[in-house]
Amino acid sequence: xxxxxxxxxxxxxxxxxxxxxxxxxxxxxxxxxxxxxxxxxxxxxxxxxxxxxxxxxxxxxxxxxxxxxxxxxxxxxxxxxxxxxxxxxxxxxxxxxxxxxxxxxxxxxxxxxxxxxxxxxxxxxxxxxxxxxxxxxxxxxxxxxxxxxxxxxxxxxxxxxxxxxxxxxxxxxxxxxxxxxxxxxxxxxxxxxxxxxxxxxxxxxxxxxxxxxxxxxxxxxxxxxxxxxxxxxxxxxxxxxxxxxxxxxxxxxxxxxxxxxxxxxxxxxxxxxxxxxxxxxxxxxxxxxxxxxxxxxxxxxxxxxxxxxxxxxxxxxxxxxxxxxxxxxxxxxxxxxxxxxxxxxxxxxxxxxxxxxxxxxxxxxxxxxxxxxxxxxxxxxxxxxxxxxxxxxxxxxxxxxxxxxxxxxxxxxxxxxxxxxxxxxxxxxxxxxxxxxxxxxxxxxxxxxxxxxxxxxxxxxxxxxxxxxxxxxxxxxxxxxxxxxxxxxxxxxxxxxxxxxxxxxxxxxxxxxxxxxxxxxxxxxxxxxxxxxxxxxxxxxxxxxxxxxxxxxxxxxxxxxxxxxxxxxxxxxxxxxxxxxxxxxxxxxxxxxxxxxxxxxxxxxxxxxxxxxxxxxxxxxxxxxxxxxxxxxxxxxxxxxxxxxxxxxxxxxxxxxxxxxxxxxxxxxxxxxxxxxxxxxxxxxxxxxxxxxxxxxxxxxxxx
Numbered sequence: 001x002x003x004x005x006x007x008x009x010x011x012x013x014x015x016x017x018x019x020x021x022x023x024x025x026x027x028x029x030x031x032x033x034x035x036x037x038x039x040x041x042x043x044x045x046x047x048x049x050x051x052x053x054x055x056x057x058x059x060x061x062x063x064x065x066x067x068x069x070x071x072x073x074x075x076x077x078x079x080x081x082x083x084x085x086x087x088x089x090x091x092x093x094x095x096x097x098x099x100x101x102x103x104x105x106x107x108x109x110x111x112x113x114x115x116x117x118x119x120x121x122x123x124x125x126x127x128x129x130x131x132x133x134x135x136x137x138x139x140x141x142x143x144x145x146x147x148x149x150x151x152x153x154x155x156x157x158x159x160x161x162x163x164x165x166x167x168x169x170x171x172x173x174x175x176x177x178x179x180x181x182x183x184x185x186x187x188x189x190x191x192x193x194x195x196x197x198x199x200x201x202x203x204x205x206x207x208x209x210x211x212x213x214x215x216x217x218x219x220x221x222x223x224x225x226x227x228x229x230x231x232x233x234x235x236x237x238x239x240x241x242x243x244x245x246x247x248x249x250x251x252x253x254x255x256x257x258x259x260x261x262x263x264x265x266x267x268x269x270x271x272x273x274x275x276x277x278x279x280x281x282x283x284x285x286x287x288x289x290x291x292x293x294x295x296x297x298x299x300x301x302x303x304x305x306x307x308x309x310x311x312x313x314x315x316x317x318x319x320x321x322x323x324x325x326x327x328x329x330x331x332x333x334x335x336x337x338x339x340x341x342x343x344x345x346x347x348x349x350x351x352x353x354x355x356x357x358x359x360x361x362x363x364x365x366x367x368x369x370x371x372x373x374x375x376x377x378x379x380x381x382x383x384x385x386x387x388x389x390x391x392x393x394x395x396x397x398x399x400x401x402x403x404x405x406x407x408x409x410x411x412x413x414x415x416x417x418x419x420x421x422x423x424x425x426x427x428x429x430x431x432x433x434x435x436x437x438x439x440x441x442x443x444x445x446x447x448x449x450x451x452x453x454x455x456x457x458x459x460x461x462x463x464x465x466x467x468x469x470x471x472x473x474x475x476x477x478x479x480x481x482x483x484x485x486x487x488x489x490x491x492x493x494x495x496x497x498x499x500x501x502x503x504x505x506x507x508x509x510x511x512x513x514x515x516x517x518x519x520x521x522x523x524x525x526x527x528x529x530x531x532x533x534x535x536x537x538x539x540x541x542x543x544x545x546x547x548x549x550x551x552x553x554x555x556x557x558x559x560x561x562x563x564x565x566x567x568x569x570x571x572x573x574x575x576x577x578x579x580x581x582x583x584x585x586x587x588x589x590x591x592x593x594x595x596x597x598x599x600x601x602x603x604x605x606x607x608x609x610x611x612x613x614x615x616x617x618x619x620x621x622x623x624x625x626x627x628x629x630x631x632x633x634x635x636x637x638x639x640x641x642x643x644x645x646x647x648x649x650x651x652x653x654x655x656x657x658x659x660x661x662x663x664x665x666x667x668x669x670x671x672x673x674x675x676x677x678x679x680x681x682x683x684x685x686x687x688x689x690x691x692x693x694x695x696x697x698x699x700x701x702x703x704x
Contacts, residue, residue: 041092041489042132042169044100045269047143047247048073048087049162053106053120060106060120062087062161066127067094088249090269092489093167099124104150104159121150121158125165133266135168136179136210136299136483140245141266166265170300173485178457179267179299180480181211183446185308185351188219189428189470190256193237200464200474201241209478210267212242214260215293215308215351218470235260250295252308254278255288259295259308270300270486279331281311281324292328292352296335296345300486301550302454305334305345309352315439316370318399321355322409326635330607336548338607339595342412342449343633347456347481349448350413353472356400357441358382358422374439382440386421386432394422398442407638413447416458416477423463423473430468444475451591452614455482484589487582490515492660514655517580520587521651522547524574525625527558527644532565533608533634535598541608542599543567545642551579551590551615553654553662560599565640578651579615580659588616594642596632608632609639615648622649 046064051073053060059075071089091100103122130144143164152158171177182205206212219234227233231253238260239248246262249271253259263271275296282289292309309328312320332341342348361369364378374382385394395401395418403409422440427433434440444463448456457480464474527545535541540563547556556577561567581587596609609632618626625645632639 041094042096042167043135043269044091044093044127045143045166045168045265045267046071046089046091046100047164047265047268048089049164051076051104051162052160053104054158057106057120060104060159063103063105064089064091064163065101065103066091067098069094086247088247088263088265088268090271093127096128099126100165102148102150102161102163104161121152123148123150123161125163127167130165130167132167132169134171135266135270136171137266138178138180138210138480139208141166141264142245143265164265166269168266168269170270170486171483175482177483177485178480179211179302179483180209180459180478181213181349182206182209182476182478183213183306183349183351184474184476185215185217185353185444185446186464186467186474187217187310187353187424187444187470187472188221188234189472190218190221191428191469192221192224193234194467194469195237197237197241197464197467197474199466200476201238202462202476203241205460205476205478206242207245210264212246212262213306213349213351214238214242214258214262215306216258216260217308217310217353218256219258220256231258234258250274250276252276252278252293252295254280254291254293255282257288257291257293257308257310259293259306261295261306267299271297273298275334277332277334279328281327285327290324292332294332294334294341296341300483301491302347302481302483303335303345304481305341305348307332307341307348307350307352309350309354311353311355313355314372315357315374316372318356318359318403321399322403325409326637329636330634336593336595338597338605339548339593339610340607340633340636342636343610343612344593345451346454346484347448347450349446349479350410351446353424353443354400354445355441355443356398356403356445357443358394358397358439359399359402360397362397373437376436379434379436379439382422383434386434386440389421391418391421395442400442400445409636410447410449411633411636411638413449414456415445415447416461416479418442418461420461420463420465420473420475423475425471426473428468428471430466432463432465432473435471444472446475446477448479450482451612453589453616454484456480485586487586488515490656491582492656514657516653517656517659518583518653519651520579520581520619520648521576522579522592523576523647523649525571525645525647527574527642528566528568529596529632529640529642530566532567532596532632532640534565535606535608536563538563541565543596543608544599546595546597547575547577548593548595549591551581551587552592553578553580553659579648580654584619588619590615594630594632596640596642607634609634611642618646618648622647 048062051062059077061075062073064071069091073087101122101124104120106118106120125146133141143166146163148161149157150159221230223230223233242262246264248262250261278293280286280288280291290310290312292307294307296305311324329340329342334341335344368375421432422442424441424443425435425438450456459478461477467474532541532543542560542562544560545558556575558569559573581590592613594611598606598608611630611632613628613630625647627645629643631641
């Protein structure tokens, strides 16, 4: 995907192997060997809070650096003497004895070339004097505050920079490693928010969480005095409560919807690979009055996806809401291409005004129960159940609960225990009194879905009943998301730069490293599918399977099976591919994503389903063939199954440098490619001489 192109995957051929002999590669590898799993670096979470600059400067920016790692703020205009920027960045610590250098650079008036950026002055922060704390821990983490006086060459004062810094080490691996997050959703009702939001944004929860994620809908109103627009008004109102310990680092917008993410600095230190997208599903399936926003990111090596949506309104539009959900899931382009957003991230958190209503068809005539405006009898019945706090009875009538149970929408999603009354449609006053023009309903929800083995704990769930400015009561929840074990600093990661539409190597990792990484060979013995989603005009499809994932140095693909929804591949044509991980225990936390694609001769191939295969139960007996049976999801709904057998065996090692080169090679969906990994770079590191390659390194190896 490039720029704002929707549903476009740019494909190109894998980069050729570097022009260096294999003997030279492994002679270099033998000079330096590091134990896998070591050297998990500490990191610095940094926030540039404000900058004051001298006169005569058109614009300036701040550069922070440690050793050969650096980050720079955007250019800051000189129109204000004190520029509040709130820039966030993260740097690894290579040597605690070295300092963090803060430089103030400027562009003088009348100078526009790149070479006109000159260093005005600098200041240093001693890292060794800061105590390291565990990143993402549950509790309060206070950063160090520095008011740096920037001195020029002649020791004269040229400016001031206010900086907050926190020194952290990665979360400790284990079953009790979690990151806590406050998730809030609110239909603002196109009115300025109350000054008092404490019943929703509860201080006792905010001070202990690492992330604060807020989704709002119908957020369009005349800004109040002192604000430049509605968004500035709303963000400032929320930030006045949240921003005491957290920094705003992401604002997504679509129509009247907003997705806001704050993070504590100790969490910022581990955040990377941020992506975002949106999908409008309103009038004509193109208007932004309904739709969703999403942001995906990694916290250390755990992937998170946050979605804020506003689905179709009215009592009788349950089917349309399901269709909106499916369209959003299929239309979002995040993470691995064509894989959707509900079946690839470790945790997907979905919030918003989902607009699902209470269906009392078993108590009233279906026509009456599904009318947009309730009859007095229906309205009073719901009010009576609310007064009696018969919440279990109300939730049994909830459309969202029913759709999840029948797998028509939000399959596999969970939510916290609801102990509050319906949040819609209420009087704009303190407390919960309902307007009789609509039946009360649990429209505002927070749900989540996690990959197998990744746990989510719900600590609390409530509604802000004292918020009086909207016809919806805001909903808040605190959850803990399990973190996978962090990889070492040298582990090659590919981060996605959405602004430029390219993939690049993470800037905070070393360029060359001869660390040996263990590898395993996956040999598919049997593979077939059943009940795949039709994609062609003849009611059939031309399916093939792509195997992708963080543990795969490069992707692998099956052959195309034409005109069938129940494909079966011959064993002799099945691909063989490699997995790479720090250890066997680390590999057990990995997943293989199976992406079912429909091959088109002239048009781009279509995704027809995604499944996730956990590896934790497939590594016990390397000589045993393991059976697997995984369900495909297409648009968040069941789309067939993939069954098969495979064998996983140890396959020597490769260097981190070569693993990085494989990860950096541009990937493409290409059927009939038996294997796109060069076998010759995987070998036993204790062998004296590398075995000669049995095939050209520029071509795929023969079938196994």
